[in-house]
Amino acid sequence: MFPTTFGATCCDNALIFPKLQIASYEAAYLLKLNISQQKFRRHEKVILYLPGICADYVPTAIDEFNASAFDGVDIEGPIGVNITALEAAGVNLTELAEKLRNDTDVDEILSRTNGSVRTLGGSYILPVLNKNQYDPFSAPIVFQGSAVVVRFGIYIESMSNFQTSTMDYDMDIYLMMGWRDARLANPFDKPILVKEEEILERIWRPDPFFANAKEAEFHEVTFLNFLMRIFPDGLVLYETRIKLKPACNLVLCKYPHDKQTCELQIKSFAYPIETVRFEWFTKKHDAIDKNPDVKLPELYIDRYEPGICNRSRKLGMCEVGGRTTGSQMCHQDVEVPNVQCLQG
Numbered sequence: 001m002f003p004t005t006f007g008a009t010c011c012d013n014a015l016i017f018p019k020l021q022i023a024s025y026e027a028a029y030l031l032k033l034n035i036s037q038q039k040f041r042r043h044e045k046v047i048l049y050l051p052g053i054c055a056d057y058v059p060t061a062i063d064e065f066n067a068s069a070f071d072g073v074d075i076e077g078p079i080g081v082n083i084t085a086l087e088a089a090g091v092n093l094t095e096l097a098e099k100l101r102n103d104t105d106v107d108e109i110l111s112r113t114n115g116s117v118r119t120l121g122g123s124y125i126l127p128v129l130n131k132n133q134y135d136p137f138s139a140p141i142v143f144q145g146s147a148v149v150v151r152f153g154i155y156i157e158s159m160s161n162f163q164t165s166t167m168d169y170d171m172d173i174y175l176m177m178g179w180r181d182a183r184l185a186n187p188f189d190k191p192i193l194v195k196e197e198e199i200l201e202r203i204w205r206p207d208p209f210f211a212n213a214k215e216a217e218f219h220e221v222t223f224l225n226f227l228m229r230i231f232p233d234g235l236v237l238y239e240t241r242i243k244l245k246p247a248c249n250l251v252l253c254k255y256p257h258d259k260q261t262c263e264l265q266i267k268s269f270a271y272p273i274e275t276v277r278f279e280w281f282t283k284k285h286d287a288i289d290k291n292p293d294v295k296l297p298e299l300y301i302d303r304y305e306p307g308i309c310n311r312s313r314k315l316g317m318c319e320v321g322g323r324t325t326g327s328q329m330c331h332q333d334v335e336v337p338n339v340q341c342l343q344g
Contacts, residue, residue: 020048034282059097059143078133081142081183085133091182097143100180106151107282109178109237112191113229119193125184125230129202132183136204139275140181147277150206151178152266156290157241162260162299164250168214169262171244177206178237178281185234194228203228205238206276211265215245260299 022028023045028035035046065080087093099105128134139148153176162169181204186192194200210216219225219241226240248262268276280287294301 022046022048059146061093061142062144078135080135080138081140082133082135083142085131086142086182089132089185091185093142096182100143100146103149103180105233105235106149106178106180109151109231109235110153110176110281110286112231112235113237118190119229120188120190122192122194122196122199124188124192125186125194125199125203128184128186134183134202136202138204139271140179140183140204141275142182147273147275148179148206149277149279151279151281152176152208153178153281153286154264154288156288156294158291159294159296159301162248162250162296164252167249168245168247171246171264172241173244174239174241175208176237176239177208178235179206180234181236182234184230184236186230186232188232191232192230194230195223195226197224200226200228203230203236206278207269207271208266208278209269210242210244210246211267212263213244213246215243217243219243 022031022033022035023040025035025037025040028040028046033048039046061083062081064083067075067079083093141148155174155176157172157174158170159172160170184203194203226238228239229237231237244264246262246264248260250260252258266278268278290301
């Protein structure tokens with residue numbers, strides 16, 4: 001018997017956040033979980049949170065905005081998530097709740113972009129927004145106690161200019177985010193491609209920022225470099241290109257036989273973890289990848305390795321080695337109460 005602890009037993013309606021504690025690699029292997037041995041060497045145990053694991057548990061839909069409390073007030077535009085409009089548009093709340101219990105589609109959304117896929121123009125989403133009374137200022141939370149899971153991926157186009165005087169370096173990255181917004185489910189048979197800023201502003205997006213970046217800016221030549229794909233089932237993939245100058249405290253006492261660790265911290269600016277939860281894409285090459293032509297003078301990046309921390313934030317760590325040592329990019333999960341963060 002391998003050490004495995006269940007945090008609770010099904011199925012009690014009071015059980016909102018069940019968890020599974022796994023203390024050995026052998027137990028994870030027998031359960032066919034994709035958890036590497038290194039995670040168990042680094043951490044005492046791994047805890048899997050299993051919200052909604054009970055099959056007979058049906059969450060309660062959120063309360064709609066009550067306009068009657070503001071009689072005589074001119075209300076501009078929709079407010080909040082309109083459950084009535086969702087159901088009228090054909091969204092089955094029972095099926096949606098079942099899907100959200102184990103929403104692997106968000107984690108696999110990048111596979112939908114492989115190969116050439118014909119898309120529809122951004123204007124196709126406009127009647128959907130009007131029909132569902134879409135509020136771009138409200139997160140797409142349909143059920144009470146649930147959070148929007150946003151998957152993150154980073155592709156490093158370039159890394160350069162490590163400066164010992166200013167303790168920083170330059171990065172050029174593609175930032176990818178995937179999430180589900182049931183309000184954007186539509187009857188079309190192709191994904192909708194949004195590349196117009198005026199349409200983008202009418203759609204809810206997460207609010208990540210780079211906490212330890214001294215400078216950060218979007219690429220705008222020849223236009224703002226972003227795209228959003230909205231799939232018929234309401235999955236959203238957003239991609240943008242960003243130039244960064246993260247801070248990195250270089251310790252050079254062992255140069256040139258040194259190994260440097262540089263962090264890239266991605267946090268939610270406003271949303272607590274109870275509302276929006278950041279997670280890496282599960283597949284390593286989806287979570288973080290780099291241009292194979294990236295090269296650094298007198299330095300090299302040895303490997304990228306996603307991992308999980310037992311603290312309260314998400315991390316990804318980049319170790320840049322000297323002539324005789326390598327480096328790794330390690331994404332580690334952490335949770336700070338009421339704070340969202342991916343840290344590298």
